[in-house]
Amino acid sequence: MASDNIEKVIIIGSGPAGWTAAIYAARANLDPLIFAGRPKSQPTTILPGGQLMMTTEVENYPGFPDGVTGPKLMSYFEQQAARFNTRIVTDNGLHPDVSNPDDGHSYSYHDCQRVDLSVKPFVVIGEDDKEYRAHTVIIATGATANWIGLENEKRLAASGGGVSACAVCDGALPVFRDKELAVVGGGDSAVEEATYLTKFASKVYLIHRRDQLRASKIMAQRAMDNPKMEIVWNKVVVDVLGDDMISGIKLKDTVTGEESTQTVGGLFMAIGHTPATEFLQGQLDLDDKKYIKLDDSYRSTTSVDGVFAAGDVVDSVYRQAITAAGMGCKAALDAERWLADKGIE
């Protein structure tokens, strides 16, 4: 902590970007404080760690040739941040030495309730209404994939049962090879994900609630020209079938109301993402999709001097653990240089 109880850096968020920012900030002796938060999509208390906590097998995070589970990977990130004395805000005070989160905690991590970025030092309010002040803030709150909201959808997504919101992450898994798969959505990224999946699947159904795609013409044409893709018009998914593994989906026609069943070996959501920026409204520049706008897209600087952003909260393009982690590193190094520029020890 800097003098006068002003933190050098507060990090908000604990996915790959947040923990990487913590690792780098801690190693730069910035003594970071982190709000590890709780995924908004999960009102029950679960371990922090962002979207990867919903992911079973991660095969594409470089460094793990045999793959690693999402929660395991995030616990490695956390242990590494803790090893260099990152302080984590919890309902039991600050914990600098969470050396083995696998053992479970008797306390909960705290979310950040709100921030005031219009004053310097910045003000960050924790969920217990305690006020923290900081010279720099790194925002790494991520984005959550939009889900339909069905109980079986969530259950199978959480257990690796063939339901996913990321074709690039999961499409190449053996379980989806040569299967018939369904993608829900109708925008450019839905077509992109469905096209991606045709590399592995025997067939891909693109399930869309309307009678035309929202995707750009060229993308829509690509979908229609793809011999492995079939667009299923005017349908919504009303249930996901299967116990341990998805076996099919129940569809409802949005025009006639008629219900039908489609056998599939995998279901991919592509109905957008929601960046966790609600608490930032009016505080710094967001784009029209509510992602934080970077001031310099190569760096992590935002419209507010001293506030840096990293990970999916700025990224509607790549959304990978490794890209988020890279941005977390940039944010910490940018904050470190900002503090050095200002002569703040």
Add this chain to the structure above:
Amino acid sequence: MASDNIEKVIIIGSGPAGWTAAIYAARANLDPLIFAGRPKSQPTTILPGGQLMMTTEVENYPGFPDGVTGPKLMSYFEQQAARFNTRIVTDNGLHPDVSNPDDGHSYSYHDCQRVDLSVKPFVVIGEDDKEYRAHTVIIATGATANWIGLENEKRLAASGGGVSACAVCDGALPVFRDKELAVVGGGDSAVEEATYLTKFASKVYLIHRRDQLRASKIMAQRAMDNPKMEIVWNKVVVDVLGDDMISGIKLKDTVTGEESTQTVGGLFMAIGHTPATEFLQGQLDLDDKKYIKLDDSYRSTTSVDGVFAAGDVVDSVYRQAITAAGMGCKAALDAERWLADKGIE
């Protein structure tokens, strides 16, 4: 391989960016071909892997709470790329299944001799003069830190003996804590690295060959104001002392020619980096320091449509394994989308 023996993607380089591009390209079924190359600074054949092959302990690559050696980390990256059938160009043909590089190879990886990016498909010539053609090329050839060129400097750098070219990577290692350290250089980044090291060191000598710094005024002033920093003017390092661990440096005065010895517990080079772009001269846009210019700094696109770049070869700012890996992922996903846009299967 695509039809007509045209590769979908050729990757040049095998540091964190190159292997990550391979992992993502392979998982996207692009069947990548990689020139793993050999560091230019090492005329003798060593394992590929980029700058990390010169690094003993890596403490800041997220996912390894207890640290990992540079060569080990790169072998994990390689195994992961190989697991998804990345084909590596060697003097013994293409090897898609290098499952355990630790066992050593009886063959050598090949470097890429030259490229022709003015024709489509692009032409890549291997070191055996064999010609490869590709729809897309990902360049991840990295940059090498500049060294003085002393025998003992290289020896101690390679063995973790307290000589390094990256303060951010190595400065926080216990071995440098509360020691007197020396930084060689006089530019902005030398002052930045020396300032960074004052967080850990008891004192930092900034060794500069001239009587004023090349650094900007504000940076030079910061160096002179820092009570832990002492600028040593008009001196060059002519030898590094110590057997397993550096014990001191021998200096020579550039004006009087007088020699002296300074006891130090660590030596950091900050005399610039040289991106490996010589083979690209005139083929795509480079900046004034010879780094590849990105067309869109958030992405990996370059001035040549279909050519993507990632890692230290574009990055004079952050130069970390994790940032390079993030860029490698972007390059592979950009190449994948480029091929999908063109309808190339």
